[in-house]
Amino acid sequence: MxxxxxxxxxxxxxxxxxxxxxxxxxxxxxxxxxxxxxxxxxxxxxxxxxxxxxxxxxxxxxxxxxxxxxxxxxxxFIDTHIHFPQTQVIASYGAQLLDWLEKYTFIEEQRFADPVHAAANAAFFMDELLRNGTTTAVVYGSVHPQSVDALFTEAESRGAGLIAGKVMMDRHAPAALTDTAESGYRDGKDLIGRWHGKGRQRYAVTPRFAITSTEAQLEAAGALLREHPGVHMQTHLSENTDEIAEVRRLFPGARDYTDVYDRFGLLGPTSLFGHCIHLSEAEMGRLSESGSVAVFCPTSNLFIGSGLFDLDALSMPQRPVRTALATDVGGGTSYSMLRTAAEAYKVLQLRRQNLPALSALHWMTRGNAEALGMADEIGxxxxxxxxxxxxxxxxxxxxxxxxxxxxxxxxxxxxxxxxxxxxxxxxxxxxxxxxxxxxxxxxx
Incomplete structure (x- = not known):
């Protein structure tokens, strides 16, 4: 029967x-x-x-x-790095990373303090993911907890599973977009309690990047990870040469950019580092040793002029770094993982490397699931x-x-x-x- x-x-x-x-x-x-x-x-x-x-x-x-x-x-498809509050800054003209954040992104993200605006954009965001065949995504909210509430509420109502988190920023951003080390910790803990493991939802501790977080806030991010085993961590690493120089100025005691995060316990198998373009040999070694994930965002790397991801360097047999593929909307210019893979192919061609079709499709399905530690659930x-x-x-x-x-x-x-x-x-x-x-x- x-x-x-x-x-x-x-x-x-x-x-x-x-x-x-x-x-x-x-x-x-x-x-x-x-x-x-x-x-x-x-x-x-x-x-x-x-x-x-x-x-x-x-x-x-x-x-x-x-x-x-x-x-x-x-x-x-699985997208491992995308910004929910940036759906209306995608395709913004003529700036590299730090200027792009100031000129476009920080202005737009302030609007997500409004729960009505956040909810309307969450519906659009989920529609767009599904229209492009993406069923799981790792998502940055804005600094406002209500942005993450809106996103998780929309995803759960549709039966989708997201990994998402409230951005933590306590400096070098407009006052309307900054929290504090204490409030970022408190908001993150509250969101983990409300959403991590509810239905298909999972939380990601989300310091935006080292430039916008003080040492106190990075310590608070590390505390959230220690206190809540199983949550993810997402941030940005080594995307742009001006960014790297500014991190060096802000953290003179760190050996390198990766060490800034490492000192606060932010590396590990559930940690996702967007971009990872200009890494030193020592940094790649430490990412490999810790089991951290380097996330390749080809359309944004090209659009913002950040540089070319070096897959071969990250795949050296003696110290392989786990990798994932992502759209990085809104620096990225398409919600489509197919378009993202096409641009990845071109980036790697410029590196005299290659991306066969089977490898591309594996990357955006089972490969990204493995990078998230979720291959027994999806992919x-x-x-x-x-x-x-x-x-x-x-x-x-x-x-x-x-x-x-x-x-x-x-x-x-x-x-x-x-x-x-x-x-x-x-x-x-x-x-x-x-x-x-x-x-x-x-x-x-």
């Missing part, structure tokens, strides 16, 4: 990873069902994955099959994982349809076209916990 706990059935060309690909053509790292079926339980987790011919009889009467034909069904199409899915249309645009005709039957080339030409139009549907949460409109 069919299992009556099955509540959803999704058919398509299923594609997932069980380990990192060793390079182009490594399909041994892939689980692929050309005509597959994924069955979802009442709790929103995957029950079974396999060929349509083998599992079709398991679909209970009354459960309609969502049939996506020739489209690819992958685990939902792959395996029983027990949340049924968070993205459905990609290989013929989403005229240019893609035209190009795909030349590679018919070659899956790896098809995937590379999707990675390099795809964007939000490629996303035919997005699922959260097996429920359709975004469906592309015909002709959109």
């Amino acid at each position: 069919p299992d009556q706990s099955i509540t959803a059935a999704i058919r398509g060309r299923l594609l997932s990873f069980h380990r990192p690909p060793a390079g182009p053509g490594d399909f041994d790292a892939v689980r692929h069902h050309e005509d597959g079926l994924l069955l979802v339980g009442a709790d929103g987790r995957i029950l079974e994955v396999g060929d349509w011919a083998d599992l079709r009889g398991r679909v209970p009467e009354g459960v309609a099959v969502d049939d996506h034909g020739g489209k690819l069904v992958l685990p939902g 792959s199409l395996e029983p027990g994982r949340w049924a968070d899915l993205v459905v990609l249309d290989p013929a989403a645009t005229p240019a893609m349809r035209h190009r795909m005709k030349a590679v018919e039957g070659n899956l790896e080339e098809e995937l590379f076209i999707q990675v390099t030409l795809g964007d939000d139009r490629s996303v035919a549907a997005t699922y959260l916990r097996g429920r359709n949460s975004h469906l592309r409109q015909s002709g959109a």
